[in-house]
Amino acid sequence: MNARIAIASVLVILQEALQALGTPLNHWTQAICIVYLGATLAVRFWAHPRPQGCTFDALWVLTIGVDVMAFSLLNFFQASALNYTPLFALPVLLASVLGPIVLAFGTAASVTLLLLADAAWRSVPSGGEVNAALLQAALSGSGFFLVALLANQLAMRLAREEKLTRESQSAARMQIQVNELVVATLAEGVLVMDGNGFVRSANPAARRLLAAQETSYPAPFRLAAHTAWQPLVELMQHTFAQHSVQESNINLVHSGLSTRRLQVRSRLTDSRDGSHESLCVMFLEDLREMEARVRIEKLAAMGRMSTAVAHEIRNPLAAITQANALLEEDLQAADQRQLTDIVGQNAKRLAKIVDEILDISRAQQEIPAPQTTSLRLDEAVMRIANDWVRQNAVNGQLRICTDCENTEVGFDDDHLRRLMLNLLDNALRYTSGATQGLEVSTQLVAPGQARLAFWSDGQTLEESVQAHLFEPFFSSESRSTGLGLYICRELCERYGAQIGYQRVLREHVQGNEFFVMFRPDLERRRTELSSMASVLV
CATH class of the missing domain: 1.10.287 (Helix Hairpins)
Known part of the structure; x- marks a missing residue:
């Protein structure tokens, strides 16, 4: 469409230049050029034809018809030695590129017929050689048919290539998104670095493993920026120097923090044609998590x-x-x-x-679904604790404090008994034996959510013991199976509760506390919220 505007503008300027030079012109020719320029501008800026396809579009046919008609009239009214025949190549190319082969051949045929008619019309009155004019027109028409065929084939091939390119680009974008999603969700850290030590890309796991604290490192960043990362820099340099896969266990030592032990594997990307630089890809994994x-x-x-x-x-x-x-x-x-x-x-x-x-x-x-069973926590705790006191003859050692009123928790009575007996036996095993050296307490930490705690005045547990408290077959005593706390954790998880350990001060005495946070009573919370909302309304 821009080419049509350019040709129309050239025709108008050419007519004005010929008139300025004193060449006699036909006013119809000037009018045709001006009208043609207006038609090209109208199609370019206001018409919206359908994209090219295998069907005819009336607007394309009309546009091609305007070109053929305009150039035919210029040929008919020409008063100078100008030859407008080459202009017919424009509608032929237009039909070949934007339409099917039928439209292209139809346009070439119409142009050929017009050239033959014009040649016959001009030869008869002048008495000239008709055969030569008709032969010239026939040769021009043959050239237009050939142009139509070649242009249409090239346009179809280009359209197919563009379609394949778009499909390939869409598939490539989708694959990139999938790769980014996979890399982002990997538990293993991934770093992509160039030869200058700049990190081009790093997934969240890698940033977490590299960071000394809650610090973000948006890529790109320089790996040598922190002294703690120097082992990674050395491994990267060694990978580029050896051009081979490297694997090593390194320590990241951050000042004031514990040392982080990592297993690192590095590989180089291969640019076969040498058009791209090689990149070093590192895979980081926390050795503690592996162990x-x-x-x-x-x-x-x-x-x-x-x-x-x-x-x-x-x-x-x-x-x-x-x-x-x-x-x-x-x-x-x-x-x-x-x-x-x-x-x-x-x-x-x-x-x-x-x-x-x-x-x-x-x-x-054996544990049923948590929502199918519930009990009043304070009543159950008092009953089970008193039974345990009678069985173990520890009167005076255990203090029971309940403060949950009528709060119900989603827990089976037999399993709560098993949970409490395990934790009470564990507390008794490590208590000092003093009066009221044990305590069982309940409290509401939030509306509808209860907390059960077991406290004993025993010695502080070592950090190595605390790290494995709830693991099976782990015990600090040689005569214990190490399954008590593990069973407690299994019971709590089945009912949506959480179990934990902490060092707590009670009555000016430091002691060990195991606590259970029960799942919130959602129905009760909904009822309370509804009542509050009704009061507000």
Whole structure:
């Protein structure tokens, strides 16, 4: 469309220049050029034809028809030696590029017929050679047919390539988004660096592993900016120097903070044609998390094996216990009865260990859905705690403080008993034995949310012990299975509660506290909020 405007402008300027030079012109020619310029401007700025396709568009046909008509009239009214025949190439190209091959050949055919008619019209009155004029017109028409064919084929090929390019670009953008999403959600840190040590890209996990505190490092940033990152810089330089995969365990030492141990693997990107620089891609992984995963896998395997062994032990152990009881009935000597007592005590201990191991699978299978059961916390805590005091004969040592009124929690009564007995036994094991050295308390920390705490005046737990408190088979005592706190955590997680440990000051005495945060009573909170809203209204 811009080319049509340019040609129309040139025609108008040419007519004015010829008139200024004194060449006699036909006023119809000037009028046709001016009208044609106006038509090209109108189509360019106000018309909105459909995109090219395999169907005819009336506006394209009209536009091509205007070109053919204008150039035909210029040929007919020409009063100078100017030859307007080459201008017919414009509508032929227009039809070939923007329309199907039928429109292109139709336009070439119409132009050829017009040229033949014009040649015949001019030759007859002048008495000239008709054959030569017709031959010239036929040759021009043949050229237009050839231009139409070639231009249409090139336009179709270009359209196909553009379509493939758009599809490829769309697929590439989608793949880039997928890659960015995958890299962003990786637990493993990913750094992309150039040879100058600038980090081009870093996923959130890498920023978290690099940061000394809650600090963000938007890419690009220089890796040598912090002295703590110097081991990464050295590994990057070694990777570029060796042009091979490197793997190393490094320590990031931030001043005033604990050392972060990382496993780092680095690789180089390969630019085969040499048009792009090679980049170093580093994969960072926290060694502590790796060791934790390995430990959890080992513990899970050990748990499965222990459960299988416990099932196998139960039957022989029951037989031993029964045989020992029968033997004890027939023995009269004190020393022999003492031996059977030792056998019975150790059999009970073995039975308790087996039950604790099997409690893990029971805790995972027998617990109903949390929303299907509930109980009043204060009543249940008072009942279970008093039963435990009678069974263990610890009158005066345990202090019970309840402050949850009629608050209900989503927990099964039997499982709450198991939870409390485990935590009370654990507190008694480490208490100093002083009067009121144990405490069980309940309180409301938020509307509808209760907290249950178990406090004892024991010594501070070591940090290494605190880090593994709720792991299975971990215990600081040699005669313990290390399953009590693990079962408590399993029970709490099944009911949506949270269990934790902290060092707390009670009555001017420092002690260890295990606490359970129950899941909020959503129905009660909704009722309270509704009542508050009604009061406000």
